[in-house]
Amino acid sequence: xxxxxxxxxxxxxxxxxxxxxxxxxxxxxxxxxxxxxxxxxxxxxxxxxxxxxxxxxxxxxxxxxxxxxxxxxxxxxxxxxxxxxxxxxxxxxxxxxxxxxxxxxxxxxxxxxxxxxxxxxxxxxxxxxxxxxxxxxxxxxxxxxxxxxxxxxxxxxxxxxxxxxxxxxxxxxxxxxxxxxxxxxxxxxxxxxx
Ligand code: SF4
Numbered sequence: 001x002x003x004x005x006x007x008x009x010x011x012x013x014x015x016x017x018x019x020x021x022x023x024x025x026x027x028x029x030x031x032x033x034x035x036x037x038x039x040x041x042x043x044x045x046x047x048x049x050x051x052x053x054x055x056x057x058x059x060x061x062x063x064x065x066x067x068x069x070x071x072x073x074x075x076x077x078x079x080x081x082x083x084x085x086x087x088x089x090x091x092x093x094x095x096x097x098x099x100x101x102x103x104x105x106x107x108x109x110x111x112x113x114x115x116x117x118x119x120x121x122x123x124x125x126x127x128x129x130x131x132x133x134x135x136x137x138x139x140x141x142x143x144x145x146x147x148x149x150x151x152x153x154x155x156x157x158x159x160x161x162x163x164x165x166x167x168x169x170x171x172x173x174x175x176x177x178x179x180x181x182x183x184x185x186x187x188x189x190x191x192x193x194x
Contacts, residue, residue: 028049030055048091087132140160
């Protein structure tokens with residue numbers, strides 16, 4: 001059976017740019033579609049844009065983005081190697097949690113992005129993306145660092161990098177999990193620093 005054709009990323013981007021499917025469009029400065037390598041082996045899925053992301057229209061900028069860059073380096077990756085997207089494309093006011101109806105309205109875009117990019121690995125950052133992608137109620141604390149096969153993809157949940165900005169104890173787990181990701185990808189590990 002022939003599957004549904006993949007929609008080019010630029011066509012999905014154009015649909016998202018005008019989207020008014022949920023009330024979050026009213027407060028946004030910019031839609032944050034996502035960015036990176038359209039043929040990436042690794043799709044990274046965060047939660048939703050924050051203040052800086054909304055202002056710049058780019059995912060993971062500011063302190064959490066800088067830390068994500070450091071974590072990617074642990075896995076032997078740079079931003080240009082991966083594609084980074086979020087469950088929601090518009091910022092929830094005050095960075096509140098995404099609501100179920102917003103997730104339902106927005107995630108068809110993420111599904112299409114995933115089909116088009118067709119990554120080997122989906123790295124879910126934090127609870128919301130992990131619960132959505134794995135269709136589970138189990139929290140990130142139990143799931144992080146464990147690869148799980150889901151259809152054509154291997155899903156690899158990791159804490160959200162922003163969590164480590166407020167709770168330094170999460171840094172160890174984050175850095176270990178990104179090192180594991182690098183091994184799964186077959187990337188050389190950087191030499192240990194004494
Ligand atoms: Fe559309 Fe998603 Fe933005 Fe809601 S969050 S307006 S569904 S792009």
